[in-house]
Amino acid sequence: MLHPMLQTNVLPDAHLFVALLHACAVDGSLFQGKQLHVQIKEQASRFDTFVGNALIDMYAKCGDLDTGLRVFLSSSNRDLVSWNSMIGGYAHHGFNDKALSLFYDMQLENIQPSRVTFVSALKACAKIEFRDEGRLVHAQAIEEGFDTGVIFGSALTNFYAKCGKISDACCVLEKQPNRHIGIWNALVAGCTQNGDGEKALQVFEKMRHDGYMPNEVTYVCALKACTGLASFDDGRRIHMLIIDNKMEKNSFVESSLIDMYSASGSLDDARKIFDGISSCDAITWSAIVTGYAQHGRGEEALLLFEQMQAEGVESDLFTLVNALKACTCLVALDVGELIHGLAVENGFETDLCLCSMLIDFYSKCGSLDDAAATFNHLPKHNIVTWSAMIGAFSLHGNIQAALGYFESMKQHGVKPDDIVFVSLLSTCAQMGLLKEGKQLFEAMIKEFGLTPTGEHYNCMVDLLGRVGCFGEAELLMEFSPAESSFVGWLTLLSHCKAHSRVTMGRKCFDRVTALDSGHASAYVLMSEIYEAAGMHEEAEIIRKMRDTGQVWKKPGQASVEINKKSHAFIVGDKSHFQIVDILAKLDVLNCSIIGTGHVPHAASVHSCGL
Known part of the structure; x- marks a missing residue:
């Protein structure tokens, strides 16, 4: 209806404009909504607050909150509906502080909140940093008599659960005279999103025990809880319940099942569900592509992604990020460039998460110019994008460029994190830059107050071993976290070979095999150290130890993309x-x-x- 109307000379009246704007809001049709806005401007004298509110609501629901706010501020007759549209839009799209600011501003202008307003305000408070504000909103709702009803009860339950106040959320549920499915769902969803999957599954079971039938929303939240807990037996059990209740064909349930099975590594089960879907939407495509990409099956992920494109399914940001991850693993430059182009077409070219992935992708493909161009194109940077650029130049051994970005990051007021120091220290280790490595390690602790992890200790051990400072390296190993000991001692063992340090090598070998007697590299390195020192009998003893334990090194594998085809070599x-x-x-x-x-x-x- 909308397109033909815009092609005619018929002048819609206020009621028709409102209906059309509502349709745009429901469908997320921002472009067509803007076309309507142009016509409304041309006939501004004919319309009132009724149309203005519909316009604000359309922009808010479509996510163009800046334009929505301009329309809101330009309106001379802002009423409760106007305020609710803007507050609801900000809350829905995660701009919680702006939603709360408007909630307080409306009352300063003597506009009294409604139940809808309180629901949106509680949604904006459903993060732990806004917990105190949420309690005040709850108290005000009680005072003004808006603390009843299923919608408010659901919002309140969700607020307390997401803020980690599970007992308060359960109290809200217990006090409800009519425990509607929406309130149960709010509690299950809130527990899941707060990371308390175990409690979410307990609520799910209590709900069923009390005679309430889960719907597709309940099942989706329960499956997410199973995924977060890695409780895949529970996930399979819930899958059986879904089949029993004939909800397995719901697209949201299907994508959640694919996510759950993918996370468990059961990609065959995930693929079976995917292949059984007659018409896949963007959500299910995204779930299966992500599953393969995150489990290192990049070729299959990209084949699915290309099939998705061929079927005309629009990729969301999450799908593009995961497809790009597969390209990075496969060094698939051509496909990655295609994904970059799709990101630009869809308006994602300034998304910081995607761009950090692009920087990493281009650097892994050896295209530092493209990595730098992606970084420079961004209007703003965060620690992730700075880290990606430092990592890119560190990967290629350009320590001066990496340190240049490091200094620039500090000048922009961004505090380096542990990932940045891993990149810099690993490069110093590879290049044997002892002075620079020690300075960075010291600055990390003293200047930036960061506690070194096992990775940082291993980088320093690698550096010290490479330049022959075995005493310092051994001393540092005594301070390193237990979980990093194996890698540290094995690294030091490899340097003992390069420096012909037999005694130290044997000490490292004994430490490595005490931690993992089945690692083939340790036996290979130690036997070669003995052979190089002319100690052939000792070398033979090490080889017999390896043979007795049936320890064999797995063959290495690499892949490369040529003319859009990936080639694997073993x-x-x-x-x-x-x-x-x-x-x-x-x-x-x-x-x-x-x-x-x-x-x-x-x-x-x-x-x-x-």
Whole structure:
């Protein structure tokens, strides 16, 4: 109805404009809503607050809150409906502080809140930092007699649950004369979103025990609780309940089941559900693409993503981020550039999360210029984007550029986090920059008050071992967290080989095997240390220890994208259809490397089996 009306010369009246704006609000049709706004401006003298409120509501529900606020502020006859639309819009889209600010402003202008207003205000308070404001809103609602009804009860229950006050949320539920399904759902959802999945499942069971039939919202929240708890037996049990109640074909339930099975690693079960859907929407496509991407099955994730595009399903931000994650793992430059283009088309080009992924993607593909261009295009930066840029240059060994971004970040008032220091310290370790590494490690603790994690200690151990400072490295290992000990001692063992440190090497070997006797690399390194020192009998003993324990090293694997096709290579595997050409090219590259004066250190190279 909307499109033909806009193509004619018929002048809609106020009631028709309101109906059309409402349709745009429900469908999220911002573009068509803006077209209507143009017509309304042309006939402004014919309309009143009724149309203005519908316009504000349309912008608020479509998420264009800046334009909605301009319309709101330009209105000379703001009434309760106007205020409710703006407060509800801000609360719905997560601008909680702005919603609460308007809630207080309306009362300063002598506009009394309604039950709808209190519901929106409670929604805005449903975060732990706004818990005190929420209690005041609740008290005011009681004072003004708006603390009854299913909608208010649901909002109040949800508020207390999301703020971590589960006992208060349960009290609200217990006091309800009519425990409507919406209030039960609010409690289950609130517990889930607050990270208390165990309580969410308890409420779910109590609800069923008390004779209330769960609906699709209840099942979605319960499945999310199972996913968060990694309680996949409960997830399968709930799946059976869903089938018994004939709700397995609901799109939200289907996508939640796919999420749950994907999180458990049961991708075959997730795919079975997906393949059984006759018409997949964006939510289910996103769930299956994300599942494959997050479990390292990048090729399948990208095949599904390309199929999704071929079927004309619009990708949301979350899907693009996860598809990009798959591209990063596969170094699939062409597909990643396509995703970047889709992000620009859909208006996501300034999203900080996506752009940090793009920076990481381009750097992993070796395109630092594109990574820098993505960073520079952003109107603002946060710790994640700064960290991505520092990580990009650190990955490629450009410590000066990485430190330059580090200094610039500090000048912009952004405090570095532990991830930034991991990037910088790992680069210092790779390049043997002892002075710079020590300065960064000290600054991390003293200047920025950060407690080093196992990763930071391992970077420093790697650095100290690389430059031959084994005494300092061993001392540092005594202070490192227990969970990082294995990696630290194994790293130090590898440097003992490079520096021909037999005694220290044996000490590291004993520490590594005490923590994990089944790690093949330790046996390989220790036997090679003994061999290099001419201690052949000791080397043979280590090899026999490995054989007795049946400890064997898994072959390495790498992949590369060429002409939009991913090629995987496994050490020792000669099955690739172009293996002869590949080996010939490797010979040419080796000759070129030697021709530049590089002398291979054969003792540090293990046979690749080719």
